[in-house]
Amino acid sequence: MAQVIADRRDIDFVLYEQFDVESLFDCDRYRDLNRKACDMVIDAARDFGLKEILPTYAAGDREGVHFADGKVTVPECFRRPHRLFVENEWIAMTEDPDLGGQGLPHVIAKAANEYFVGANFAFTAYATLGHGAGKMIELFGTPEQKALFLKKLYTGQWGGSMLLTEPEAGSDVGALTTSARPNPDGTYSITGNKIFITNGEQDLTENIIHPVLARIEGAPAGTRGISIFLVPKYWVEPDGRLGDFNDVVCTGVEEKMGLHGSPTCSLTLGGSGKCRGWLLGEPNQGMRIMFHMMNEARLDVGFQGFSHATAAYLYALDYARQRRQGRDLAAGKNAAAPSVPIIVHPDVRRMLMWMKAYVDGMRSFLYYVALAFDRRETAADADQAAYWEGLIDLLIPVVKSYCSDRGFEVCTQAMQVYGGYGYTREYPVEQLARDCKITSIYEGTNGIQAMDLLGRKLAMRQGGVFMDFLTEVRRTAAEAEAVAALGELCPAVQAAATDLEKAAVALARDAGGARLKTAFAHAGPFLDATGDLIMAWMLLWRAKAAAPRLEALCAKAADRSELIAGNRQAAFYDGQIKTARFFIRSLLPVTRGRIQAILNAEGAAVEIDEKGFGGL
Numbered sequence: 001m002a003q004v005i006a007d008r009r010d011i012d013f014v015l016y017e018q019f020d021v022e023s024l025f026d027c028d029r030y031r032d033l034n035r036k037a038c039d040m041v042i043d044a045a046r047d048f049g050l051k052e053i054l055p056t057y058a059a060g061d062r063e064g065v066h067f068a069d070g071k072v073t074v075p076e077c078f079r080r081p082h083r084l085f086v087e088n089e090w091i092a093m094t095e096d097p098d099l100g101g102q103g104l105p106h107v108i109a110k111a112a113n114e115y116f117v118g119a120n121f122a123f124t125a126y127a128t129l130g131h132g133a134g135k136m137i138e139l140f141g142t143p144e145q146k147a148l149f150l151k152k153l154y155t156g157q158w159g160g161s162m163l164l165t166e167p168e169a170g171s172d173v174g175a176l177t178t179s180a181r182p183n184p185d186g187t188y189s190i191t192g193n194k195i196f197i198t199n200g201e202q203d204l205t206e207n208i209i210h211p212v213l214a215r216i217e218g219a220p221a222g223t224r225g226i227s228i229f230l231v232p233k234y235w236v237e238p239d240g241r242l243g244d245f246n247d248v249v250c251t252g253v254e255e256k257m258g259l260h261g262s263p264t265c266s267l268t269l270g271g272s273g274k275c276r277g278w279l280l281g282e283p284n285q286g287m288r289i290m291f292h293m294m295n296e297a298r299l300d301v302g303f304q305g306f307s308h309a310t311a312a313y314l315y316a317l318d319y320a321r322q323r324r325q326g327r328d329l330a331a332g333k334n335a336a337a338p339s340v341p342i343i344v345h346p347d348v349r350r351m352l353m354w355m356k357a358y359v360d361g362m363r364s365f366l367y368y369v370a371l372a373f374d375r376r377e378t379a380a381d382a383d384q385a386a387y388w389e390g391l392i393d394l395l396i397p398v399v400k401s402y403c404s405d406r407g408f409e410v411c412t413q414a415m416q417v418y419g420g421y422g423y424t425r426e427y428p429v430e431q432l433a434r435d436c437k438i439t440s441i442y443e444g445t446n447g448i449q450a451m452d453l454l455g456r457k458l459a460m461r462q463g464g465v466f467m468d469f470l471t472e473v474r475r476t477a478a479e480a481e482a483v484a485a486l487g488e489l490c491p492a493v494q495a496a497a498t499d500l501e502k503a504a505v506a507l508a509r510d511a512g513g514a515r516l517k518t519a520f521a522h523a524g525p526f527l528d529a530t531g532d533l534i535m536a537w538m539l540l541w542r543a544k545a546a547a548p549r550l551e552a553l554c555a556k557a558a559d560r561s562e563l564i565a566g567n568r569q570a571a572f573y574d575g576q577i578k579t580a581r582f583f584i585r586s587l588l589p590v591t592r593g594r595i596q597a598i599l600n601a602e603g604a605a606v607e608i609d610e611k612g613f614g615g616l
């Protein structure tokens, strides 16, 4: 079995041939960077991911975490790679080197992260959650809080978590009941129960910093009255020394479908009245602070869905090249014809092409959004920064939901390519599917993301941000029209963009009137259609970048097909054009049908009486 979890040729293509990532190096912030340095980072990440993390994938799943007497023990095989991961400063790649980061652009960090997340997300999560907690402290903490926590979180000396969910407060975060009472010394006493907390307890790091959402006694109900607190597992003294256990007790660990190497904990805070925390930011600003972090966190969850998908696709591709079964269709009834690798069969090729289209499209989409973060942070003026900020806000619910849903579907399609072996533990794709599924549920379910897109994001600048997005799509399609090999694909993309615009207008109108519920019943399909259009856009953009390079390679070839068959670069570029063709001609028409269904505004799902659903 090939040990390939990400496609380095494709990563380089997206970074440097589709997107002009090198233009970032002209900005002051990245003036000391160049392509060679970035390539070295990605090479090192690939080596580390393949040699140190990937071998823990099945082993961590089989051993799982252990829970006894309130303590969680991580899989033994995680300890060495975690120590090396911390030593090599892989945790906070985009942060300031003085704080333990590497000062890299988001888009380069994403490329490196394909090798960590794709190798074993259960492992990687121990490190990345500390980064998220640190980022909130960097943005909203007091100088004292920064001095105490920041470097230790960014370097991985301490771990982090995120405590939002409670038994009665899942999607409805505003219903939480965890409370905070001010103490005379400026700290708060925290009391409450949290559930489903990733890495809420673990023994990899000497301390864990829990950002906790809670309500200060007397604060308003709902999200308006939520504050955020820094609650350590062990109290941190003003000089940085660790003090007493802070009464954050792990009462259980979920038995779940996947991510067995990552504990999903129930935590009781202040059960003995001794849990204290520091307020982060101002009182009642908890949701505002969380929202600031949400965009990056949700991009990361979409990225998790994708990283499982790219690994699953590459495993399935490798298997399809090795596994011999059946004869070439063209051999007819000739029983003496030799068996062929299953990649020869048209139906297997269809499955592989389907997977490739989504994996390629998602990689480009995710890198595009990561690059939008970089463009925003390096913008020459406030208008440019606002432009990128708008696109990020609009695209985040799409990138989170679409890549988590399609990522899971790619994993199950990979199982199909394997046949019976795909369903067994002998091969990694069943685990990839199990581990991937959660990405559509946590960090705001995909249903909630779709409501965010329709209810809040479409309305940004009275629809102006959505129109900016469509303008970007249309610009690529217009440019691609000049490329001979792509001309016929462009009108289809333009037409789909027009359809989506109509659907957006209709849904926004209905959502503001009597057909509110019918409109929101179509929020999920609308988000999916938006994602499909983005796939078509990205694949066309890739093909536009590939076509002239293919022409240059073929310029002197007597036989074009022969050249492509014998030249990896030519085959790669030709593959870009074929993938765009497949998606735009075979899948985009289905999307247009789905958009038509949205425009039909069928209300049966909301009109049916609850008893009409059947059941008991």
Ligand SMILES: Cc1cc2nc3c(=O)[nH]c(=O)nc-3n(C[C@H](O)[C@H](O)[C@H](O)COP(=O)(O)OP(=O)(O)OC[C@H]3O[C@@H](n4cnc5c(N)ncnc54)[C@H](O)[C@@H]3O)c2cc1C
Pocket: 161, 162, 163, 164, 165, 169, 170, 171, 172, 195, 196, 197, 198, 199, 256, 259, 264, 438, 441, 442, 443, 444, 445, 446, 447, 448, 451
């Ligand atoms: C493995 C794992 C790890 C997790 N890690 C963390 C963590 O580290 N920190 C943390 O705080 N939480 C964590 N969670 C919790 C996770 O974020 C929640 O499970 C998720 O937000 C959904 O909440 P819920 O499970 O209560 O589902 P519910 O909110 O009950 O939702 C059930 C269904 O109803 C839908 N729904 C709910 N409300 C609405 C609405 N208003 N409109 C339309 N549809 C709606 C949802 O989309 C969903 O389909 C984790 C969960 C798991 C399983």
